[in-house]
Amino acid sequence: MFDRHARKSSKRPFLKVNPGAHVPPDEVSERDLGRALKDVVHPQPKQDKRPRKQGLFMAVGRRRARQGSAPVTGGAILIIAVAAFIMLVLAGCGGDSASASAEFASARVDFGTPPPTKTDDVVDVLHGVRVPDPYRWLEDQEAQETRAWIDAQNSYTDGVFEQIPGRARLTALATQLLRVDAQGTPREKGGRYFYSKRSRDDDLAIQYYSDGYGGEEHVLLDPHEMSDDHTTSVGVVEISSDGEVLVYSVREGGVDETELRVRDVDTGEDFPDAFPPARYGSVSLTPDKGGLYYGKFGSQEPRLYFHRMGTDPSQDIEIFGEGYSQADIPIAILSPDGEWMLVTVIHGSSGPTELYLQRMGSDGQPRGEWIEIINDDVSRTFGGFAGDKLLLTTDLDAPNSRVMVADLDNPSYQNWKEVVPESSDRVIQGASPVGGYYFVSYLETVQPRIAQYDTDGDLVREIEFDVLGSTFGPSGEWEKNEAYVTFTSFHVPTTSYKLDVETGEKEIWFQQDIPIDTGAMDVKQVWYESKDGTSIPMFIVHKKGLDLDGANPTYLTGYGGFNLSRTPGFSAQATAWVELGGVYAIPSLRGGGEFGEEWHRAGMFGNKQNVFDDFIAAAEYLIDEGYTSSDHLAIAGGSNGGLLVGAAMTQRPELFGAVVCSYPLLDMVRYHQFMVARFWIPEYGSSDDPEQFEYIHAYSPYHNVEMGTTYPATLFLSGDGDTRVAPLHARKMAGLVQAASDGENPILLRYHTKAGHSGGQPVSEQIEQMVDTMSFLLWQVGKP
Numbered sequence: 001m002f003d004r005h006a007r008k009s010s011k012r013p014f015l016k017v018n019p020g021a022h023v024p025p026d027e028v029s030e031r032d033l034g035r036a037l038k039d040v041v042h043p044q045p046k047q048d049k050r051p052r053k054q055g056l057f058m059a060v061g062r063r064r065a066r067q068g069s070a071p072v073t074g075g076a077i078l079i080i081a082v083a084a085f086i087m088l089v090l091a092g093c094g095g096d097s098a099s100a101s102a103e104f105a106s107a108r109v110d111f112g113t114p115p116p117t118k119t120d121d122v123v124d125v126l127h128g129v130r131v132p133d134p135y136r137w138l139e140d141q142e143a144q145e146t147r148a149w150i151d152a153q154n155s156y157t158d159g160v161f162e163q164i165p166g167r168a169r170l171t172a173l174a175t176q177l178l179r180v181d182a183q184g185t186p187r188e189k190g191g192r193y194f195y196s197k198r199s200r201d202d203d204l205a206i207q208y209y210s211d212g213y214g215g216e217e218h219v220l221l222d223p224h225e226m227s228d229d230h231t232t233s234v235g236v237v238e239i240s241s242d243g244e245v246l247v248y249s250v251r252e253g254g255v256d257e258t259e260l261r262v263r264d265v266d267t268g269e270d271f272p273d274a275f276p277p278a279r280y281g282s283v284s285l286t287p288d289k290g291g292l293y294y295g296k297f298g299s300q301e302p303r304l305y306f307h308r309m310g311t312d313p314s315q316d317i318e319i320f321g322e323g324y325s326q327a328d329i330p331i332a333i334l335s336p337d338g339e340w341m342l343v344t345v346i347h348g349s350s351g352p353t354e355l356y357l358q359r360m361g362s363d364g365q366p367r368g369e370w371i372e373i374i375n376d377d378v379s380r381t382f383g384g385f386a387g388d389k390l391l392l393t394t395d396l397d398a399p400n401s402r403v404m405v406a407d408l409d410n411p412s413y414q415n416w417k418e419v420v421p422e423s424s425d426r427v428i429q430g431a432s433p434v435g436g437y438y439f440v441s442y443l444e445t446v447q448p449r450i451a452q453y454d455t456d457g458d459l460v461r462e463i464e465f466d467v468l469g470s471t472f473g474p475s476g477e478w479e480k481n482e483a484y485v486t487f488t489s490f491h492v493p494t495t496s497y498k499l500d501v502e503t504g505e506k507e508i509w510f511q512q513d514i515p516i517d518t519g520a521m522d523v524k525q526v527w528y529e530s531k532d533g534t535s536i537p538m539f540i541v542h543k544k545g546l547d548l549d550g551a552n553p554t555y556l557t558g559y560g561g562f563n564l565s566r567t568p569g570f571s572a573q574a575t576a577w578v579e580l581g582g583v584y585a586i587p588s589l590r591g592g593g594e595f596g597e598e599w600h601r602a603g604m605f606g607n608k609q610n611v612f613d614d615f616i617a618a619a620e621y622l623i624d625e626g627y628t629s630s631d632h633l634a635i636a637g638g639s640n641g642g643l644l645v646g647a648a649m650t651q652r653p654e655l656f657g658a659v660v661c662s663y664p665l666l667d668m669v670r671y672h673q674f675m676v677a678r679f680w681i682p683e684y685g686s687s688d689d690p691e692q693f694e695y696i697h698a699y700s701p702y703h704n705v706e707m708g709t710t711y712p713a714t715l716f717l718s719g720d721g722d723t724r725v726a727p728l729h730a731r732k733m734a735g736l737v738q739a740a741s742d743g744e745n746p747i748l749l750r751y752h753t754k755a756g757h758s759g760g761q762p763v764s765e766q767i768e769q770m771v772d773t774m775s776f777l778l779w780q781v782g783k784p
Contacts, residue, residue, distance in 0.1 A: 107779055109163040111746040115152035117735035124669075127690040129697065131669060135732040139674075141720065146731070153734065153749040157772075160746060164775045174767040174774075177573060183510040185475060185484040185496045187236075188213075190243030192265070194220070194236055203230040203762035207248070209265065213498075220265065221248060230762035231754045238283045238292070241336070245289050249280070253754030254721035254761065256676075260294070262309070275313050279676075284334035284341075291364050293319070293341070297329050298676050304332050304343065306364035319366060320356075327678040334360070335385045336478070340408060342383060342390065343370070350562040350600070351682035353380050357390070357411050373406070374413040380597075381413075386433030386455075386478055393431045398422035400596040403431045403440055405455075419457035427596045429565070434476035434483045435501030439463075441471070446525065446537050446594045448567050450474070450485065452504070461504045467492060468523055470567040474499050484509060489568045490541045490584065491521045491575060520544055521578055523568070528587075528621035531613040534602075537594070538587035538618055539568060540627070541578050548626030553582045553783055554633060556619055560589030560611035561640040562683055563600040573770070583627050587618040589644075605685045606695045612647045619648075619655055630655055634781045638662035638717075639725055646701035646733065653711045658780040660773060662717040666729040668700035669693070674726035702733055705740045713745040713780040715773065719752030727751070748776070 119134035140146055161167070179200045186195040191212055196205040207221035226232040231253045237260065238247040244265050249258040260275035260283065279298035286292065291308045303321035307313055320343055321330055329346040338360065345354040355373035358366040374381055374396070381394035383406075390406040396413065403420035406412075420428065420440055427443045437460065438453045448470045450463040463471060469489025476483030481501050488494040496509040522544050527535045546552065555574070559566050566586055574584045588594040591603020591611045603611040619635070622628050633656045637645040642664020649659050669687045671677050685692030697703055705711075714737060718730035734749035741747050750772060754761075761769065 107163070107165050109160060109779060111160045112156075113743075114738040114747060115149070115156050117149065117739060119739075126669070126687060126697075127693050129693075131697070131703065133667075133670075135735050138731040138735060139726075139728040141728065149735075150731070150751050154751055157748045157750050160748060161772055161775065164779050166778075167771055167775055170771045170775055171767065174770040178763050178767055178770065180512060180514060182512065183496070185473075185486065185509060187239060187475070188477075188480070188482060189239045189241060192243035194239055194243070194246070196236075198763075203764055204233055207234060207236055209243070220246075220268070221263075223250075226250070227252075229754075230764070237280075238285050240285050240289050241287060242289075245285065247283050247285065247292065252277075254719070254752075255723045256298070257723060262292075271309065273307065273309055273311075273313065275307075281329055282331045282333070284332060286334070286364070287336070287338040293332055293334060293364070295330050295332055298326070301326060302328050302330050302345075304330055308364065317364065319364070320370065325678075326676075327681065329679070333384060340385065341366075342385065344382060348682035349679045350604075351380075352376070352378050353382065355381055355383065355392075355411075357408065371411060373411045376413075382430070384431075384433055386438070387436075389455075391431050391433045391438060392416065393428060395597050399598045400424070400426065401428035403428060403438065403453075403457075419455070420453060427593065429593065432474060432476075433478045434474050435481050436478065437501055439474050439483075443565060443567070443594060446539075446565065446567060446588045448472075452501070463499070463504070463506075468525075468568060470569055474501075476501070488570045490523055490539070490570065491578075493570045517579070521575075522546070526621075528617060530610070530617045532610070534590070534610075534614075536587055536589065536614050536617065538585055538621070540622075541574070541584040542627075543578055543581055546581070546583070546627075550623070550626050550629045551632055551783060552628050553577075553781060554585055554622055554628040555582065556585045556587075556615075556622065556633065556635050557637055557641065558587055558589050558615050558618070558644055559637065559641045560591035560603050560614065560644055562591070562680075563593040563597070565593045573774075583622070585618065585622060585627075587614060589614040604683055605692065608684065608695070609699055611644060612651060612699065615644055615648055616652055616655065619652075631657055632781050632783060634658040634660070634777050636660040636662070638664070640665065642666070642725075642729075643668070643701065647699055647704075649712055649714065650701045650704045650706075651699075653709055656712040658777055659712050659714040660717065660777065661714060661730070661733075663722050663725050663727075664716070664718070664729050664733070665725055666700070666733040667702040668696045669703060671726075671729070674728065676724060677726070702729070702736065705733075705736050707740045708742050709740060710744045711737055711741045711747065713776070714747050715776050716749045717752075717769075717773075718749075719754065721752060721754045745780075 120137055122133045122136045124131045124133060138146055138149065181200055182198045184196040186193040192209045193213060194209045197208050198205040204223045206219060208217050209220050210217045221234045223232050223234045224230060233251050235249045236246055237249050245262065246265060247260055247262050249260055251258045256279055257277040258280060259277050260280060262271040262273045264271065278296050281295035281297050284293045291306060293304060293306055295304045296302065301321065302324050304319050305316040306319050307316045324330065324345065327348055331344045333342045341358055341360050343356045354375040356370040357373055358368065358370050361367050379394060379396040381392055381396060383390045383392040388408055390408065390411055392404045392406060393401055394404060395401045400422045402418060402422040404416040404418055406416050419438065425444060429441045429443060432439045438455065440451045440453060442449055442451065447468060450471050452460040452463065454460055463485060465471065465487050467489055469487055469492055471485060471487050473485040474483035483499045483501050485497050485499050486494060493512045493514055495511045497506040498509050499506055520543055521541060523539065523541050525537055525539055527537050530536050566588065578584060589603065589611050590599055593600055601607065619633065623630065635645045635648060635656050642661045643666065645659050645661050646664055646666045649656060665671050668684065672681055672686050685696060687693040687696050716730040716734045718727040720727065730749065734747065738747045
């Protein structure tokens with residue numbers, strides 16, 4: 001509990017944001033479909049009166065087919081709404097969004113019976129508790145039996161999707177939304193500007209450089225030539241200070257592992273130095289371009305290496321990492337002059353950190369023993385080089401974090417100097433040393449800000465924008481006056497600015513050409529009360545003058561974990577949906593970083609149920625306030641957000657009309673045994689521990705499915721390309737829920753062979769997935 005936030009929602013006024021008249025079209029940063037539009041629940045949710053004593057894994061008879069009587073969800077409305085809006089803007093003709101939505105909502109689709117899934121009599125006994133796992137055979141991803149089951153599931157899902165009308169219209173809409181010009185912020189090196197760019201005709205982002213700011217443009221890396229199906233992508237990892245050499249990554253599909261290659265910018269040819277697929281944590285070229293430092297972690301013991309150019313990478317020299325486990329992640333930063341190296345070791349994805357510093361020799365080796373800066377096994381500290389200082393952001397003795405500086409010759413935490421103190425109403429998220437100043441990013445009631453300070457800690461200026469939204473950056477170098485900052489909001493496409501750090505003047509680097517009438521939209525932040533009385537903020541976006549009749553399609557999404565904050569961000573789909581009367585909502589759940597480390601810890605380990613309670617309470621608030629009803633609710637989430645919606649649908653199945661659960665964690669009893677999931681033990685805990693097993697087993701979605709329950713229409717998304725969260729979670733859960741559901745609603749699995757946590761889908765496949773996902777939601781929760 002947090003007294004600072006324990007305010008009754010009835011006494012908390014709305015924070016309304018009126019963006020004003022028209023905002024010009026800006027750059028779009030497309031999020032996953034979970035950022036699009038979500039629906040909420042009914043005013044007085046009916047409790048399931050059926051007995052639940054039979055348990056999760058009892059066999060269930062064949063499901064009866066049902067035709068066309070599924071309630072229409074907000075997702076359905078979203079697709080139609082977006083389509084109508086695009087037709088209106090681009091074709092100059094009007095349209096009836098309600099009738100368009102009705103086309104999906106009233107569709108008569110025979111979803112029949114899903115493919116049979118066998119069960120095995122597998123039971124573990126953990127800490128004296130019997131834990132059945134009849135779908136464990138689906139954990140073997142390469143087994144012929146599993147591959148046949150995946151093929152059958154995809155065929156079943158195809159058969160359902162192809163019956164939903166309006167898909168051609170959605171394809172045209174998705175093409176208009178996703179095939180747009182996009183451009184990343186540049187990095188200046190040696191007078192050259194390096195950036196990514198994707199034109200509306202490209203499937204993938206291409207890497208470019210220009211001779212000077214706005215100068216002649218050259219293609220540097222074109223991934224379209226690397227694979228016939230356009231599932232190979234590239235990214236620039238490191239650039240030499242003179243702009244003549246770069247290190248780039250090559251990713252196959254959506255896997256986390258990448259290859260590293262080194263290229264001569266002038267000739268466009270690769271050096272013979274090539275590094276095999278792995279999880280690379282950091283890469284730094286030496287100033288003379290004669291070598292590079294890199295880190296590897298994940299499937300091996302984490303280590304930092306030095307590579308001398310022209311030699312065999314298998315002979316690279318280990319410089320740091322002995323004694324660390326696979327649950328640790330080392331990240332190295334080399335000072336611009338190559339003299340110093342700062343190493344940060346993160347224990348798990350959100351655990352405490354250790355910091356070490358050392359002078360580096362011309363041979364790439366440390367000149368002595370590593371200097372310990374901090375290693376208290378509690379706090380999190382991150383830093384970077386600012387001339388002859390280290391600039392550090394830490395939550396040491398400051399749950400909302402503060403900014404410190406340290407001398408390179410005497411960096412131990414006992415000698416740090418505070419330059420920006422902790423604040424009770426601001427949460428510092430990071431500090432960047434750029435142009436001789438300290439730029440501090442922080443959250444104030446979940447609204448991102450950037451403040452510029454001089455080296456004495458005196459405020460120079462706030463980097464301000466006209467409307468509520470999110471700011472990122474700035475990116476730049478300590479000795480250069482030029483920096484780049486990004487702004488985005490629910491109703492403002494992402495826009496990149498060139499920033500003069502001396503004057504604070506901003507110049508647009510790139511903005512996307514998408515027509516949006518922001519004057520017709522309302523963006524507000526409300527507060528509602530969770531189950532234990534904690535007050536939770538939530539952003540709500542809708543069209544001005546919305547009728548609170550309890551029937552508006554509403555898309556509810558969230559995350560709630562790993563100290564990550566969900567702040568206002570642009571989605572073309574969500575904006576178009578709001579233009580046509582939909583509601584978009586995203587609560588700031590505990591477990592995130594919106595209110596500092598205490599807020600994070602309130603959703604960790606045994607407190608994880610708080611996150612699910614916060615999300616369920618958000619749905620109930622939207623119903624009670626008349627925004628929507630359970631018949632017009634869709635919830636969606638991915639990764640840890642997939643765990644969120646998986647828990648919500650198993651704990652309150654009657655509350656939601658449809659669910660999209662993407663690349664999720666669902667079997668929390670066994671999650672830590674697969675891939676890199678050991679990174680997440682500092683967040684969730686492990687069932688190997690008796691006390692932690694008790695609370696993990698209590699909320700684990702896979703272990704809380706009940707036979708004969710009416711589960712909401714659900715689409716699980718995963719695929720072989722996910723090498724971070726094992727796709728076995730989605731496979732096992734899909735088979736289980738299909739067996740346990742009473743057959744009133746469709747339970748589908750869409751399983752990709754290459755897409756994964758790190759993307760890997762060209763625009764053409766993104767369009768296909770959007771059509772599949774949104775037609776499913778419109779069919780289920782649209783407004784007839």
